Amino acid sequence: FSLAMRELRNSTAHIRLTVIESLLIETLAMSTERICSKHELISGIGKDPNKYSGLEMCLSRLQNKFRLTFDERLFRSVRNRGYCLVQDVKISK
Secondary structure, X not given: OEOOOOEEEOOOOEEEOOHHHHHHHHXXXXXXXXXXXXXXXXXXXXXXXXXXXXXXXXXXXXXXXHHHHHOOOOEEEEOOOEEEEOOOOOOEO
């Protein structure tokens, strides 16, 4: 994952990401906890957790992009807790 290039890639394919998608992946990958709460993810994209309602739509679009390119899931929801990555994501500069 490259935040600067806003790109998620492996040796065979890559996905161009929106700013929000990049921030979501960065928040998930940099979290000290395995599971990120919705509050943490919304804060990670610079939105007000008490007012922002578009998180699930952004996550759904990101998951679809990843599935179409790599035929796998990038993250999963953890009931009543938040979301966690199911892929090993390395951050490059």
